[in-house]
Amino acid sequence: MRFLIAGGTGFIGSRLTDYFQKQGHEIFILTRNPQKHPYKERVSYIEWLDPHSQPETELENIDVCINLAGTSLNSGRWTDQRKQQILESRMITTREFIRIMNALTEKPNVFINASAIGYYGTSKETTFTEETMVSGHDFLAEVCSVWEQEAREAEDIGVRTVFTRFGIILDQNEGALPQMVMPYKLMIGGPLGDGQQWMSWIHIDDVIQAIDHIINHDELSGPVNLTAPTPQRNQDFGKTLSEVLGKPHWLPAPSIALRTILGEMSILVLKGQYVYPEKLEATDYQFKYPTLKEALENIYSKN
Template structure:
């Protein structure tokens, strides 16, 4: 199949591209600038100028829309907030406009979303896909992100939203950032340490996205998280155990993180359980449903 992936330089997209290419698919990437790729053809796009390079969408059967500026890459200034929003919402609207112009449209559009849809409030309820969006900046952005794709359904294209949790990978992301201070013996749980981390191994996430692509019954939102969430303190201990380092410092106080991170501190200080029952009911099988094994697979020395 001819498959288009946006956000080709990103963590998930790079893993997905490799997997799809190894399965014999013709992969195209949309990027803000041209670069050489070993297994995919790269096309340019520019959301500010309503531009997608000619030929990028020709005969495409599947679109994976994974583009979006990193949530935790920079402090949330008003300017950065706009970048985060536009990179998701405006890019989705651009794709919708271009797809509407096509006579032969893709059969499925799998859009990245995020667990931030439910907000980061700490409560006992396990969030399910039928729940309303939560409160706060990330909930507002994620809700707008999904709503921007609504015209896709009206075109007769099957639309899937993968509400992705914390992705565990050796190529970057939260796990590597958490492991670095622990390697230098200055790591510690954050805040109370009791906040829930809804994680997923990148291999499972990639296979899940491909499963969504291939299963005609899959439609709408799905919580892309593993079955057994852990607390921040538990995950911190798992990392330390995997890289064979001690934890001796007390928890990092919440007020310190709020001073350093500002509003963005909610990502690391709050959280609740997400249910993945809908994914399980669809027939998808996880390779990693134990956080310790997932962390060890990525971090443990050979």
């Protein structure tokens, strides 16, 4: 198959590229600077988001389109300017991706657009599934809602469209986990705030294999939660992490201190949601790491 990926050199995108490349597929990566990327067999870099670029002229017979592009939520304190950048980067890239697909003579089989479980808002009591129709009201929920609405335009050109609502992705070197681990390595690990906020997590290997699963299951469309089936409260997550690392779990980080340091961005660590992967379960996806202990033991057995 032939894959077109935006954000193909990022955290998830680079793993996807390697995964599909090893399977013998051909990968096209949309990038602003195609010349700076090293040669890889069966991987081509196509310029986009330049006034003079026309990526569609270099693309035909694309089977799968995956959009992972957008400014990182962890790219800096959420000033008004940063929040605008986070939102606009997602709108611009998604709109351009749909324009490219519309320009192709043969439309792809599926368009997978990134989203996040932040769509649901936060709660300590509610269980959220893909059947949850109403989004939350905080900044993250609003971003995810309008992002998905923009991506839904792909349905109008006859392309099966999926919104992958990512949970907290666990990886040894990238994503949120290295920041979570640092206090434990310094022997000062403990709960964040009251420790009762839910953490809906997923191992990076399950992210990649779940996306492959989505591609091969035509019945999947709309939102799909990419989270493991066993969310944990922050307190319990930390205890499991300390057990796997062999480090103490004892020193709480007060909510007021985190809000002072992080500002509005503190929602990423002090708030959460219990999200269940109902659609993956209904289509018989088999999680490689269904429990947190299994996931963390795999990650830290690599040391």
